[in-house]
Amino acid sequence: MLADFMLKEVYGPLASVGDWTSQHSGEVPPSFEPRGYFFRDRTAQVPSSLGDELTRLEQASRFPFVKQWAFEWEHVKTVTDAPLSGFPYHFLDASMTRSGVSAQIDQRQGDIYRSAYLRTLDCAVDLWRMPLDVAYAAACKCLPLNRGLVDIERVDRPHWLGGLPDACAADGAPLENIVRKIVKAGSTSDTLVPVHLKTPLSLSISEFSSLTVSCTLLTEDYVPLQDTDIAALDGAAWKLPMGALFSGQARQLEPEDHFRPAAQGKCIPLCVDVFPFPFGYWFGDLFHLGLSLPASYAFPHPISYRCANGIILTELDRQPVGRWTTWNDHWTNLYPKGGNTRCGALTEMRQADILAAADRFGLKVGWTADVKVWPAKKAMEISSCRARASTFSMTVMLCAEWPPVPRLCASSREKNRSL
Structure with a gap:
């Protein structure tokens, strides 16, 4: 979905990557229960705005967006065999964390969460009849680059x-x-x-x-x-x-x-x-x-x-x-x-x-x-x-x-x- 949006941004409305709406794991089964890691470490891997957006969509539509996200996350994690990212001790000493120091780090699980988020939107378009413009707007929260800002260059200190x-x-x-x-x-x-x-x-x-x-x-x-x-x-x-x-x-x-x-x-x-x-x-x-x-x-x-x-x-x-x-x-x-x-x-x-x-x-x-x-x-x-x-x-x-x-x-x- 996001690639489709970006191609249309650059080349116009006729550009397309083909049929992406089926790129999901199917609707979440009623019996599915998310594991603790998904909710416990979610905001350590991706911004809280992703969860806030799906919660908003769930409240507006009554479809299980958050549970679908957890279901997609479980599927992507299993297929990719991605490890559960923990504390980034290679980049940040634990004592610095206790002193209030943080680090700007994008770990492997960040990619897994974002992929699952986009697959949740694919599912909503395919099975829950979500309007495409609404899905595009939600998908943009995972956009890595902004056209224009990508051209910003660092200058010398004055x-x-x-x-x-x-x-x-x-x-x-x-x-x-x-x-x-x-x-x-x-x-x-x-x-x-x-x-x-x-x-x-x-x-x-x-x-x-x-x-x-x-x-x-x-x-x-x-x-x-x-x-x-x-x-x-x-x-x-x-x-x-x-x-x-x-x-x-x-x-x-x-x-x-x-x-x-x-x-x-x-x-x-x-x-x-x-x-x-x-x-x-x-x-x-x-x-x-x-x-x-x-x-x-x-x-x-x-x-x-x-x-x-x-x-x-x-x-x-x-x-x-x-x-x-x-x-x-x-x-x-x-x-x-x-x-x-x-x-x-x-x-x-x-x-x-x-x-x-x-x-x-x-x-x-x-x-x-x-x-x-x-x-x-x-x-x-x-x-x-x-x-x-x-x-x-x-x-x-x-x-x-x-x-x-x-x-x-x-x-x-x-x-x-x-x-």
Whole structure:
């Protein structure tokens, strides 16, 4: 089914791989009872969204989708003689797991679960009269690649970052002043300037660490809620307009839904973490990092996203108004709880659009910054996260030097907290 869908995506509606509807094991017998491994280890091998989708279909149709999945899994496992994947000790030490470290790993049983999932949909089309468009939509949850995102290329870490991110990790470091230097260092162009940055710190600081800097629109009296990740972005699901191609008009978001929780004042980021559907599960590291793209509410007219020349472009009237680039920094497949693998990303927008958005909202241009470090306690173990955060606004003007030497408009705050 999935191959049939992909061929139609690439070559048009007449392309086909032939009759695939009989590629299943028959309807599950009433007496069949799934073995314990199937349910116990399911979410360790594949995303919970697969089980959620079949549960939803079962509730809507009253057909035994989940039990059929287990039946197909048992059949495929037996035919392929696939071993029952256990703890991936070759890639992840047990003590690191106890410290909250996980790994992005696709084991053999992941293929078995996905194959059984697709065979369940084949059965539903063949025997339960499931509409083909509904089956295709469900099958796309097993799509390995997204057209467009497959062309994303890693760039070099921006040279202007230098050692500035590492300086944020020092005890008592003036986080606000360092962030100002980072913003100024990345704003040497008259066109695109940074609006969101997420980057790991150097290995000399910690294998697991990150700095996030995000441009926001805020009031001068803005005070974030305590114990919140002040630089995190909201997620925004995006049903792709053209099948499985990452291209087309962005979803129109309501700004009222994206103001950050605040103890006082208002704050709204200029970017959101876009999650496209279909997404392609081979891009797990990118989605874990976040496709942080300019939000549609930051512009007065509809915008679109597309991949070109290895990056993601944001366009307005077919003219580039933003770009997103990503890089690896001594990458491994390990990541801590609340963090991501060692890759970074930079989102940029036009200066004029930032100032125009601030004017429309009647808010100041500001910045939120958050640095997280998971120090190593000893070999193969890490401590709980240490985090520091800062929020400030600055008066800016459209000129050759962006931003100018800023005048602080609101008091800054810094804090240390144990997560």
